[in-house]
Amino acid sequence: MNGLIEAGVTHPLDKYLRREMIPHIWCTGCGNGVLLNCFIRALRELNLDMDKIVVVSGIGCIGRISGYVNLDSFHTTHGRPIAFATGVKLANPELQVVVISGDGDLFAIGGNHFIHAARRNMDLLVICANNFNYGMTGGQYGPTTPLTARTMTSPYGNIEHPFNLVHLAWASGAVYVARWTAVHVTRLTESIKKALGKKGFRFIEVITPCPEIYGRYNRMGNALEIMKWLRENSVIQHFTDPSKVDIEIGRKIVVGEFVDKEKPVFTDLIADLKRKVKDRLEAESKRTLTKI
Amino acid sequence: MITEQEVIGLNGDEAVAYAAKQCKVDVVAAYPITPQTIIVEKFSEYVANGEVETEFITVESEHSALSACVGASAVGARVFTATAANGLALMHEIVYVASGLRLPIVMVVVNRALSSPINIHCDHGDSMAERDAGWIQIYTEDAQEAYDTVIQGFRIAEDERVLLPVMVMLDGFFISHTLQNVFVLPDETVKKFVGEKRNVPEIEIMGKRVKLKLDPSFPLTIGPLALYDYYHEIKRGQAEAINSSMEIIKKVHDEYSRVSGRKYGDGVLDSYKLEDAEIAIVCIGSAAGTVKSVVNEVREEGLKAGCLRIRVFRPFPADEIRRILSGIPVIGVLDRSLSFGGMGGPLQYEIKVSMYDEPKRPLIMNYAYGLGGRDLPPGTVKKIFYELNKLKGKQKPKETFKFIDVRE
Numbered sequence: 080m081n082g083l084i085e086a087g088v089t090h091p092l093d094k095y096l097r098r099e100m101i102p103h104i105w106c107t108g109c110g111n112g113v114l115l116n117c118f119i120r121a122l123r124e125l126n127l128d129m130d131k132i133v134v135v136s137g138i139g140c141i142g143r144i145s146g147y148v149n150l151d152s153f154h155t156t157h158g159r160p161i162a163f164a165t166g167v168k169l170a171n172p173e174l175q176v177v178v179i180s181g182d183g184d185l186f187a188i189g190g191n192h193f194i195h196a197a198r199r200n201m202d203l204l205v206i207c208a209n210n211f212n213y214g215m216t217g218g219q220y221g222p223t224t225p226l227t228a229r230t231m232t233s234p235y236g237n238i239e240h241p242f243n244l245v246h247l248a249w250a251s252g253a254v255y256v257a258r259w260t261a262v263h264v265t266r267l268t269e270s271i272k273k274a275l276g277k278k279g280f281r282f283i284e285v286i287t288p289c290p291e292i293y294g295r296y297n298r299m300g301n302a303l304e305i306m307k308w309l310r311e312n313s314v315i316q317h318f319t320d321p322s323k324v325d326i327e328i329g330r331k332i333v334v335g336e337f338v339d340k341e342k343p344v345f346t347d348l349i350a351d352l353k354r355k356v357k358d359r360l361e362a363e364s365k366r367t368l369t370k371i
Numbered sequence: 372m373i374t375e376q377e378v379i380g381l382n383g384d385e386a387v388a389y390a391a392k393q394c395k396v397d398v399v400a401a402y403p404i405t406p407q408t409i410i411v412e413k414f415s416e417y418v419a420n421g422e423v424e425t426e427f428i429t430v431e432s433e434h435s436a437l438s439a440c441v442g443a444s445a446v447g448a449r450v451f452t453a454t455a456a457n458g459l460a461l462m463h464e465i466v467y468v469a470s471g472l473r474l475p476i477v478m479v480v481v482n483r484a485l486s487s488p489i490n491i492h493c494d495h496g497d498s499m500a501e502r503d504a505g506w507i508q509i510y511t512e513d514a515q516e517a518y519d520t521v522i523q524g525f526r527i528a529e530d531e532r533v534l535l536p537v538m539v540m541l542d543g544f545f546i547s548h549t550l551q552n553v554f555v556l557p558d559e560t561v562k563k564f565v566g567e568k569r570n571v572p573e574i575e576i577m578g579k580r581v582k583l584k585l586d587p588s589f590p591l592t593i594g595p596l597a598l599y600d601y602y603h604e605i606k607r608g609q610a611e612a613i614n615s616s617m618e619i620i621k622k623v624h625d626e627y628s629r630v631s632g633r634k635y636g637d638g639v640l641d642s643y644k645l646e647d648a649e650i651a652i653v654c655i656g657s658a659a660g661t662v663k664s665v666v667n668e669v670r671e672e673g674l675k676a677g678c679l680r681i682r683v684f685r686p687f688p689a690d691e692i693r694r695i696l697s698g699i700p701v702i703g704v705l706d707r708s709l710s711f712g713g714m715g716g717p718l719q720y721e722i723k724v725s726m727y728d729e730p731k732r733p734l735i736m737n738y739a740y741g742l743g744g745r746d747l748p749p750g751t752v753k754k755i756f757y758e759l760n761k762l763k764g765k766q767k768p769k770e771t772f773k774f775i776d777v778r779e
Binding site for chain 2: 138154156157158187188190213215216217219220222231232233234235239
């Protein structure tokens with residue numbers, strides 16, 4: 080790779096990556112690379128101003144993405160990217176703030192931030208790489224591990240019910256909710272483009288193969304076989320009732336867009352409120368001055 | 372009588388899990404974090420294989436992990452957990468709750484540097500940040516000691532005269548991930564040593580003797596308000612309890628060494644060739660192994676060097692330290708964490724305060740080393756010993772605190 084850089088060979092997406100950080104740390108066949116690829120392709124196709132985009136990530140394998148994108152980025156503590164991103168957005172509402180993190184980070188330790196940012200319709204795009212386990216710490220089960228799935232901490236099968244992230248995002252008030260897998264490259268890219276063009280709390284779940292850890296525990300075969308499995312075991316059903324798209328072993332994964340609506344956005348509401356209060360205070364001070 | 376023991380290859384984390392298994396803990400609640408993960412991972416295997424009867428709770432954050440431990444301990448269970456760095460920082464609120472409620476939880480902290488920047492390797496910044504939280508803090512030197520100390524930890528914590536949570540530290544990766552031949556006691560011996568079940572003490576309340584735990588047969592409220600009317604007294608009680616735990620820590624260590632044949636100094640301080648020493652390094656954790664080996668090396672070269680490893684950091688053994696270090700003219704304190712804006716590392720503060728009342732105060736140098744997992748090679752320790760040796764009989768240098776092995 081470094082040889083190529085010295086030879087001056089470039090790729091159309093190079094400007095979106097910190098080339099000195101490549102190769103990345105992700106395992107062969109991991110979906111995180113696909114997600115990164117789709118994300119920067121979406122940026123290129125929309126030709127967005129790179130100085131106006133901030134990527135915020137948490138802890139976990141996908142957390143490293145903030146070091147790979149050639150954008151302003153923020154690698155935060157475990158579970159808190161949405162909280163940090165909220166601060167970034169409120170301090171400078173001009174910025175397009177994108178949170179890219181994992182299922183353990185966003186829905187276990189950081190679950191509270193997710194539901195409240197969605198509830199207040201914070202202007203953020205949240206993309207979750209869901210690999211069904213805590214990959215970076217060696218594959219413990221987490222809040223998205225399907226029932227009966229094997230992990231490091233559930234060698235005889237998981238007995239905890241997982242979140243249906245699409246349903247959770249819908250119930251919490253997100254204005255855009257979609258789910259894709261790492262094999263839906265074009266659709267995921269289009270979905271990210273669409274979400275980047277909307278305002279409010281937008282959520283995209285990306286089902287990501289974890290061939291080295293989750294895949295091994297569940298005997299899913301090699302990276303290619305998992306990709307094949309994803310293609311054969313997912314079905315596009317746009318706008319299906321979010322409560323009916325749980326991910327269960329032995330059942331096809333329903334993907335598509337589930338929510339696409341408009342709702343007043345927190346950043347606009349707070350700007351309105353500030354304006355109103357300012358006008359009222361100005362009017363009041365004028366009245367006082369007239370009385371005097 | 373020393374018990375016959377099996378030797379098994381375990382890394383520090385596995386040794387800790389093995390000890391927790393033998394201590395028959397009722398509840399483990401934990402959350403994965405490097406470099407602690409192997410402990411709970413290994414423990415979950417014991418649970419899945421039916422080797423223990425422990426309730427194993429996988430929670431959604433460290434804050435919940437220690438909260439679940441507090442709840443379980445309040446009903447009288449024997450409770451264990453483990454964490455590191457940011458996980459411990461997230462627990463901070465509950466760390467104080469556990470000690471304030473006098474709950475004998477044993478928690479292993481696998482020392483790791485705190486963010487930012489993100490780092491997964493060893494330094495002591497995480498547990499040093501909890502030094503004022505009212506927990507007994509014991510730092511270990513290797514996997515064997517980590518195993519032994521967890522077992523001792525339950526006995527100390529659950530002693531009726533102590534009733535305090537115990538934090539056992541091991542250096543991330545240096546101990547946690549390094550394989551060692553560990554002597555393990557037979558299950559029966561450990562069971563006998565710590566007791567099959569936690570012994571919950573009785574208190575007298577409204578003229579009745581009741582167990583100090585949540586029990587529907589005699590309802591109690593745990594953790595209610597105590598404002599300026601009682602808070603002061605409660606905190607004083609806590610302070611006295613941790614100070615007087617020193618004797619129990621030593622007694623438990625002695626009793627354990629009679630069973631196991633292993634001793635770590637007097638259980639509180641581990642001194643090495645200090646009897647005739649003119650220069651000494653004071654340190655904690657795995658660095659002591661390197662320092663002791665360099666002591667041997669420089670002694671052959673004619674330096675009268677020694678090492679003092681602080682095993683028990685809370686309660687701090689100030690009197691013993693004064694006795695051991697008095698008469699040694701030059702002392703170097705190694706700190707693997709910082710107190711930003713302060714006058715050196717946290718261990719140095721404790722040592723300096725301990726030596727303040729000495730009629731002839733030693734010259735104390737302070738070295739910050741190994742932050743974020745940077746190695747402490749023997750060559751560096753040797754350099755320090757020679758620097759200390761040069762300072763004998765000299766005036767105190769202008770700077771007594773320095774960073775070693777650091778890029779300028």
